[in-house]
Amino acid sequence: xxxxYTVEVRRDxxxxxxxxxxxxxxxxxxxxxxxxxxxxxxxxxxMPVWPRGDSILNVPLATINTIVLISxxxxxxxxxxxxxxxQFGRFRLYLGSTVLLGGVFLVIKYxxxxxKFENGLFPRTxxxxxxxxxxxxxxxxHVIGGMTVNAYLWGPGAKLWKTNPEWFANRVENSGxxxxxxxxxxxFLFPTLYLL
Amino acid sequence: xxxxxxxxxAADIDKHVKQYIxxxxxxxxxxxxxxxxxxxxxxxxEAVTIALIVAVIKGSLVALVFMHLISEQKLIYAVLALTVxxxxxxxxxxxxxxxxxFWVH
Numbered sequence: 001x002x003x004x005y006t007v008e009v010r011r012d013x014x015x016x017x018x019x020x021x022x023x024x025x026x027x028x029x030x031x032x033x034x035x036x037x038x039x040x041x042x043x044x045x046x047m048p049v050w051p052r053g054d055s056i057l058n059v060p061l062a063t064i065n066t067i068v069l070i071s072x073x074x075x076x077x078x079x080x081x082x083x084x085x086x087q088f089g090r091f092r093l094y095l096g097s098t099v100l101l102g103g104v105f106l107v108i109k110y111x112x113x114x115x116k117f118e119n120g121l122f123p124r125t126x127x128x129x130x131x132x133x134x135x136x137x138x139x140x141x142h143v144i145g146g147m148t149v150n151a152y153l154w155g156p157g158a159k160l161w162k163t164n165p166e167w168f169a170n171r172v173e174n175s176g177x178x179x180x181x182x183x184x185x186x187x188f189l190f191p192t193l194y195l196l
Numbered sequence: 197x198x199x200x201x202x203x204x205x206a207a208d209i210d211k212h213v214k215q216y217i218x219x220x221x222x223x224x225x226x227x228x229x230x231x232x233x234x235x236x237x238x239x240x241x242e243a244v245t246i247a248l249i250v251a252v253i254k255g256s257l258v259a260l261v262f263m264h265l266i267s268e269q270k271l272i273y274a275v276l277a278l279t280v281x282x283x284x285x286x287x288x289x290x291x292x293x294x295x296x297x298f299w300v301h
Binding site for chain 2: 023035038045046074081194195
């Protein structure tokens, strides 16, 4: 039995099932991160003193990470555009870059976290650090998830390009939507935790 | 058989690619700006307001251009409108209904 509406749109929604599916999933993710941001607001406004982010966290490293994720969003959308232009080689290059940039993000986060631990700074140390590790930790899991899907689409999943290129392009686009969301969360996380 | 994107043809993609590059440059600039402003050590209320405005601009660029929201179908807009409404409630109800320590600085 064939999976329906992977390429043609449904009459009632005007969308492919994958597209509406991923957007609904992103809506649920907004709730997930929203709950944590709400916790941040509640805890911070309930405390008489709150440390400035730059007094505890490494702003230069996080700025680099922000640039890394934004760049990976560009390479992600360029990967999709390359498929639309029938340039499979370029697609591989761009999607590969997206996965690599995700890897760079993780490496930088590893250095950030290990430096904290080496200095005796753990989630249990303070409310600020509890929120920092929870928010960035959950975000990091999303980065890993997105990288996994992208790596699949770069590797074994790319077989679909030969038999159904439009379906494959839609898959890349939907994976891209998730990846852009991960970037979007970081765009708000970065100033919230590091700059305020 | 209908597909959803008006941007299926090569010429349209070229125009989109130009937009992607422009947004990339804008996002880089806004990142530098938001870090630079944080160095000014403004009072909390101002710092938060400005940081949020910059973040919303950056987020909107990613959502509208990279995620193609600017040319999406009505149903997606409806889903997102509902999401935003619930998100705003989620963000502020805990703080606003918690009566000990409201806006203590």
